[in-house]
Amino acid sequence: MRFFTILLISVNCLLTQVYSQTVTVKSQDKQTQLNVVVRNGKPMYNVTYKGITMLEDSPLGFKSSEGDFTAGIQLVSKADSLVQKSYSQTRIKKSQVNYQANLLSCTFANVQQRKFTVVFQVSNNNIAFRYELPEWGERRSCVMESEATGFKFPSATTTFLSGMMQPMTGFARTAPSYESMYEADKPMDKVAQRKEGYIFPGLFHVGNKGWVLVSETGVNSLYCASHLSSPSTDGTYTVEYPSPKQNNGFGSTGAAIALPGVTPWRTITLGDNLKPIVETTIPFDVVEPLYEASQDYKFGRSTWSWILWQDNSMNYDEQVQFIDLASTLNYEYILIDALWDKNIGKAKMKALVDYAKSKNVNVFLWYNSNGTFNDAPQGPRNKMNTAIERKKEMRWLHEIGVKGLKVDFFGGDKQETMRLYEDILSDANDFGLMIIFHGTTLPRGWERMYPNFVGAEAVLASEMLVFSDGIRAAEAYNATMHPFIRNTVGSMEFGGVVLNKYLVKSNAGRNKRLTTDAFQLATAVLFQNAVQMFALTPNNLTDVPSFEIDFMKKVPTTWDETVYIDGYPGKYCVIARRHGNQWYVAGANATKEPIKVKAALPMLGGKKVRLYADDASKLTSMTELSIKSSGMVELQMQPNGGLVITNH
Numbered sequence: 178m179r180f181f182t183i184l185l186i187s188v189n190c191l192l193t194q195v196y197s198q199t200v201t202v203k204s205q206d207k208q209t210q211l212n213v214v215v216r217n218g219k220p221m222y223n224v225t226y227k228g229i230t231m232l233e234d235s236p237l238g239f240k241s242s243e244g245d246f247t248a249g250i251q252l253v254s255k256a257d258s259l260v261q262k263s264y265s266q267t268r269i270k271k272s273q274v275n276y277q278a279n280l281l282s283c284t285f286a287n288v289q290q291r292k293f294t295v296v297f298q299v300s301n302n303n304i305a306f307r308y309e310l311p312e313w314g315e316r317r318s319c320v321m322e323s324e325a326t327g328f329k330f331p332s333a334t335t336t337f338l339s340g341m342m343q344p345m346t347g348f349a350r351t352a353p354s355y356e357s358m359y360e361a362d363k364p365m366d367k368v369a370q371r372k373e374g375y376i377f378p379g380l381f382h383v384g385n386k387g388w389v390l391v392s393e394t395g396v397n398s399l400y401c402a403s404h405l406s407s408p409s410t411d412g413t414y415t416v417e418y419p420s421p422k423q424n425n426g427f428g429s430t431g432a433a434i435a436l437p438g439v440t441p442w443r444t445i446t447l448g449d450n451l452k453p454i455v456e457t458t459i460p461f462d463v464v465e466p467l468y469e470a471s472q473d474y475k476f477g478r479s480t481w482s483w484i485l486w487q488d489n490s491m492n493y494d495e496q497v498q499f500i501d502l503a504s505t506l507n508y509e510y511i512l513i514d515a516l517w518d519k520n521i522g523k524a525k526m527k528a529l530v531d532y533a534k535s536k537n538v539n540v541f542l543w544y545n546s547n548g549t550f551n552d553a554p555q556g557p558r559n560k561m562n563t564a565i566e567r568k569k570e571m572r573w574l575h576e577i578g579v580k581g582l583k584v585d586f587f588g589g590d591k592q593e594t595m596r597l598y599e600d601i602l603s604d605a606n607d608f609g610l611m612i613i614f615h616g617t618t619l620p621r622g623w624e625r626m627y628p629n630f631v632g633a634e635a636v637l638a639s640e641m642l643v644f645s646d647g648i649r650a651a652e653a654y655n656a657t658m659h660p661f662i663r664n665t666v667g668s669m670e671f672g673g674v675v676l677n678k679y680l681v682k683s684n685a686g687r688n689k690r691l692t693t694d695a696f697q698l699a700t701a702v703l704f705q706n707a708v709q710m711f712a713l714t715p716n717n718l719t720d721v722p723s724f725e726i727d728f729m730k731k732v733p734t735t736w737d738e739t740v741y742i743d744g745y746p747g748k749y750c751v752i753a754r755r756h757g758n759q760w761y762v763a764g765a766n767a768t769k770e771p772i773k774v775k776a777a778l779p780m781l782g783g784k785k786v787r788l789y790a791d792d793a794s795k796l797t798s799m800t801e802l803s804i805k806s807s808g809m810v811e812l813q814m815q816p817n818g819g820l821v822i823t824n825h
């Protein structure tokens with residue numbers, strides 16, 4: 178390494194003005210190549226796939242309380258190694274993962290000769306990178322103030338982005354909660370300049386030459402969650418820290434870290450088609466479990482009354498109806514939602530949990546996360562935001578046999594909120610409770626990091642189908658985005674599969690559903706979350722065809738494998754998932770015309786399957802068919818329709 182340093186210094190003396198240093202790392206299949214460049218004191222990287230530029234020179238570096246690490250930078254050393262690991266994982270798209278990456282670590286020095294390292298792990302179709310900071314003399318703590326880290330796309334790129342919500346807006350000032358729509362195929366120069374920027378993940382279509390998904394993973398209590406800036410005029414999206422206005426203005430943006438310390442991983446998934454995007458496991462490949470599971474958590478299906486019967490259903494008798502519904506459907510859980518503290522109360526809750534247990538159903542209970550950072554009025558309040566109250570409450574929950582919590586209405590992405598997420602998860606594990614977050618940030622590798630984390634909303638979810646005509650009209654459009662964007666980087670608790678014709682308790686008169694039953698069944702498979710709250714209601718047992726109810730009784734929520742079949746985000750999608758030896762192929766069509774898809778389903782070649790599909794009259798039927806031994810099959814999906822093929 179000494180020789181390398183001396184060589185660099187001598188080059189530096191010769192070419193002080195146009196001084197440039199380059200090092201390269203390739204994936205094992207040689208198709209993904211990352212080059213690190215220092216040009217005129219600025220550290221950068223660029224990325225090619227099969228020789229085609231996917232990211233142009235993109236900035237690296239950061240500013241901290243201990244100095245500027247964006248300019249006057251020299252590359253002082255580099256090291257390569259191979260990372261190999263195999264792991265099994267519950268609650269994601271795949272149960273067994275093999276990860277192999279070529280690691281390049283580049284150590285830079287700034288003008289004060291303070292060093293930092295950028296570690297790049299390049300696997301086939303995926304890049305993960307982060308900053309690693311040493312102690313600087315006696316300095317063993319530092320505040321990360323901003324990053325230069327960016328992603329510069331070629332000008333022909335179109336974008337699939339969702340705006341970061343403005344802090345302290347929306348219902349009871351609960352934003353941001355990652356509940357804006359993604360806009361499809363927006364040309365780079367038409368992307369709106371938003372002060373709040375855009376959330377992770379962002380999907381980019383590089384001029385018909387390839388696809389790039391950018392996200393973040395490994396965020397825990399030791400950092401804030403970041404997002405993308407609005408694009409600069411040259412097409413660069415920069416990593417930004419949370420708006421200071423989040424959490425009612427309280428708590429800092431940026432991150433306070435101890436030295437030596439690391440930043441979260443930023444991830445880039447790329448390919449010449451969407452297969453690597455749908456199938457990536459990079460959010461989980463580069464993180465590790467942070468604690469052991471206190472028990473063998475069981476995942477599954479749940480009913481919940483709130484989605485269609487709303488607040489008025491929060492009473493003992495109607496919760497009994499939804500426990501009975503769960504029992505009839507062989508579902509593992511019921512979610513008892515907001516306001517149970519007032520309308521049912523703790524004493525009767527024990528009786529309700531006991532009743533559920535007598536029907537072989539277990540209970541998730543809803544909690545408000547808050548106290549300080551918004552005005553969400555629903556109770557129980559002030560039980561999750563301090564260690565003392567939280568542990569007292571969780572002890573009671575454990576005693577009465579509750580199995581999980583849905584905690585709602587978080588304040589944003591600041592480090593202090595990341596601490597709250599982690600504290601809730603860690604305490605809940607001590608009391609044997611699974612956790613679903615609502616009104617929340619994107620989970621960033623949390624399925625692997627926290628063994629009792631079973632999903633997060635962070636999506637324009639089923640509740641907005643009830644509240645907004647416009648969102649109901651865009652239901653299929655949004656559904657065809659999720660497998661490529663939001664849901665590919667983390668579990669997504671959507672709360673869907675509505676079989677009511679109207680999204681109201683009476684199932685008549687208003688909030689008409691615009692998608693077919695086959696579409697709804699497909700979303701049970703398209704949307705991945707290890708515990709799914711389905712929006713079925715007791716009347717569905719008699720007012721929808723029995724084959725649909727039979728399907729909903731059998732559909733799994735955990736998967737061993739996920740395979741991209743076809744699609745284009747915002748237009749249509751077809752993906753396949755495997756649970757044991759049961760395959761489910763699901764599709765949805767958001768276009769205004771019927772779509773024919775020639776699909777290769779080798780996993781079902783020569784097999785007898787059931788096809789759930791809709792026809793031009795929007796009626797859904799179930800037919801049995803035999804797939805040719807080649808596995809080739811021609812599928813048709815109606816507008817606002819969908820399909821499922823399964824051998825189960």
Ligand code: CA
Nearest residue numbers: 356615616634
């Ligand atoms: Ca929500």
